[in-house]
Amino acid sequence: MRALNAVSGRAQRRFLRPRRVKKLSILGGEPTVFADFLYVINELDKNWKITVTSNFDSPFFEQDIGFFKQIKHKARLRFNGSLHFIHTPLEKFIANVQKLKKAKISVHTLFLVAHPACLDKALDYKKRLLQIHRRVKLQRFLGFHQGKLYPGQSGPNTGKEQKDGICDYGLYQEGFGQKQAQAILCHSDKVLIAPSGDIYNCHYKVYTGHKDRLGNLFVDGVRVRIPRGYFLCQDFGFCNPCDSEGHLFKSLRGETKSISAV
Numbered sequence: 001m002r003a004l005n006a007v008s009g010r011a012q013r014r015f016l017r018p019r020r021v022k023k024l025s026i027l028g029g030e031p032t033v034f035a036d037f038l039y040v041i042n043e044l045d046k047n048w049k050i051t052v053t054s055n056f057d058s059p060f061f062e063q064d065i066g067f068f069k070q071i072k073h074k075a076r077l078r079f080n081g082s083l084h085f086i087h088t089p090l091e092k093f094i095a096n097v098q099k100l101k102k103a104k105i106s107v108h109t110l111f112l113v114a115h116p117a118c119l120d121k122a123l124d125y126k127k128r129l130l131q132i133h134r135r136v137k138l139q140r141f142l143g144f145h146q147g148k149l150y151p152g153q154s155g156p157n158t159g160k161e162q163k164d165g166i167c168d169y170g171l172y173q174e175g176f177g178q179k180q181a182q183a184i185l186c187h188s189d190k191v192l193i194a195p196s197g198d199i200y201n202c203h204y205k206v207y208t209g210h211k212d213r214l215g216n217l218f219v220d221g222v223r224v225r226i227p228r229g230y231f232l233c234q235d236f237g238f239c240n241p242c243d244s245e246g247h248l249f250k251s252l253r254g255e256t257k258s259i260s261a262v
């Protein structure tokens with residue numbers, strides 16, 4: 001917690017420059033199953049604006065309303081819900097969303113994945129969720145289903161409401177198809193922190209515990225240098241579909257490539 005709050009120290013006003021809002025997204029897996037989840041939320045100092053993305057289906061949500069009163073600084077905390085309807089009954093999800101709202105904790109957006117295997121169900125559930133919440137979004141499925149990388153240029157979830165921004169499907173298959181690695185120059189502004197404190201700039205590197213880490217939050221603290229501009233990566237081909245948005249690439253010959261409209 002000291003390491004994370006040291007990062008928030010950068011939010012201090014310097015000379016006449018305005019204070020920068022520090023934003024933290026806590027994701028999983030499912031973050032609320034972490035035994036000290038409540039402690040983490042409460043110990044993050046008040047400079048952080050926190051978004052927790054949860055499946056609303058863990059023992060954390062089985063607590064009574066009084067439990068949620070222990071959460072400090074509610075104004076800077078919000079939850080997004082992600083309904084995994086294959087595992088979580090819809091009524092349970094709805095009850096937990098309502099419980100959080102009753103405890104005066106902000107619920108921002110509810111998401112459903114438009115998985116090609118259950119698209120009709122996702123559309124039905126979306127209608128039901130809209131009866132209890134204003135912001136409900138379908139997310140296009142990014143990943144493999146029956147050996148095929150989605151989304152493709154055409155197919156069951158093409159054109160569903162939440163545009164994923166992919167505009168070059170050929171490049172998407174080449175970079176995210178998990179077939180063959182090639183060297184590329186990659187541009188990413190992401191800062192991803194693994195539970196170990198290791199810091200990376202893309203999901204592929206987090207998930208594989210890649211040697212190309214930028215540093216470790218517990219060792220290097222706020223002194224980690226985040227690369228600006230393009231940097232050389234040897235693993236284009238195994239990029240994670242979660243990173244298909246917002247990344248820019250350049251071939252080693254200097255030709256700029258973009259999968260999504262950025």
Ligand code: SF4
Nearest residue numbers: 186202204233235239
């Ligand atoms: S694996 Fe892909 S997204 Fe990650 S740094 Fe390399 S090229 Fe960029």
